[in-house]
Amino acid sequence: MWQIIGAGAIGCLWAANLLRIREKVQLITRRPCTANLLQYQDLLKQQFTFPITTSTSLSSTSDPVLVCVKATQVIPAITTHLASIDAEQAIILMHNGMGCAEQVAKLLPDNPIICATTANASLLHSPLNIEQTGKGVTYLGAYNNKGKLFQSLQVPLNSALTNTCWCEDVNEKLWLKLIINMAINPLTAIHQIKNGQLKESFFQTQINSLVNESLAVANAEGVTFKKEEILAIIQQVITLTAENLSSMNRDIFYRRHTENEFIAGYLLKSATFKQIHTPTIMRLYQQIKALEQAALAEQ
Template structure:
């Protein structure tokens, strides 16, 4: 069985696809819910209703825990379930941004902790109605030594959503996703634009400025990224998601708290540790912070 903390878009997407693949799922929500089903719509428009166990608590101390809440909510969500989490129980973190794994490891030092990232796209139409809007690659990998022997979990997840892979060196994959988010999310949130607008020349110059600032940080940390390839990858995402709004854009639009601290904020902490100045990224971070505190 899989236990999923977080009934947002990504949590419901994995829950629905795991159920469709014949695997058992228990979905942990913040609030009690009487309706025990999920409605799922695939890319072809086919809709299906799936029975799904729900509650506000984890139900066993063996099944892996897939945490799909936003980065600022991760430690709070796990602390709320602390009494129900066994010492050897696997914790998988899947969200935008970086920095939560270190926090979780301090609270659960003996637990296997796995970091994950996904490029699957989805839309939560209502609290139990999920629509898949795009296919993408998912990666999982060990954050700590205890997690290195759990590659088989990627096989189980791959049965639910194809193109899910185990990667022993997950840090590189997480950083790539982080850099894409640093380039796209703050700009689309500050200017309240769709991703595709970033292909315009004015925004391209801003993205190039961001990349110029991150490269020295990546270099001193021993992360191998080619600057031209990174720009190409970011623009590939911009083009592929041209009609989409970034998550940070929607958070600002709906006056929700963003993941700014775990996206740009994480990069800024690393830059500060190595005494590297990143003034443009700092300015974007500060603008989002102001919007966050409205």
């Protein structure tokens, strides 16, 4: 059985596709959920309905736990279910940003920990009602030595959503996603625009600066990319998701906490430690933080 913490867009996307291949799934939710049917529309507009088991408590088993909550919610979620997590359980972390795995490893020093990043996308229309809006590659790999023993988990995950790959150096994939998120999410959130509007020259200039600064930090951390390739990937993402609203855009719109600390914040911490000047990242980080604080003051 798969236990999935988080009944948001990504958690439900994995739940639906694991159920589609007849895997057993339990969705772990923050609040009691009365619904027991998961509605899913795929990219071909086909409609599926799956019976789904939900619970506010993690079952005490050795089954893998797929954590699909925002980076800000990972530690609270793990802490909530700490007593139910077996030391042999594989914990798969799938979220934007970086920095959570280190914190989880401190809470669960004996557990196999796997980090994952996905380019699949979906839209949560209402509780347990999702529409897949994008298809892409999912990468997963071991964060610690025990995680290396669970490469076999890639097989059912790939059957559920194709192009799910195990990689020996998942850190590089996480950095790539971090740099893409840094280039897209804050700008779309601050200006409340769709991803496609980032093609305008005003934003392209800022994206170029963000990439320069992000690559300097990555390089200092021992992760190297070619700038031209990164810029090409970012432009491709902007084109393919032109009509989409980034998750940070929606968080600001709905006055929710964003993953700012785990995207720009993570880069800034590393930049400070490595003594790298990152003025553009700092400016956007501060703007998002100000928007979050303003929303908090209104509540």
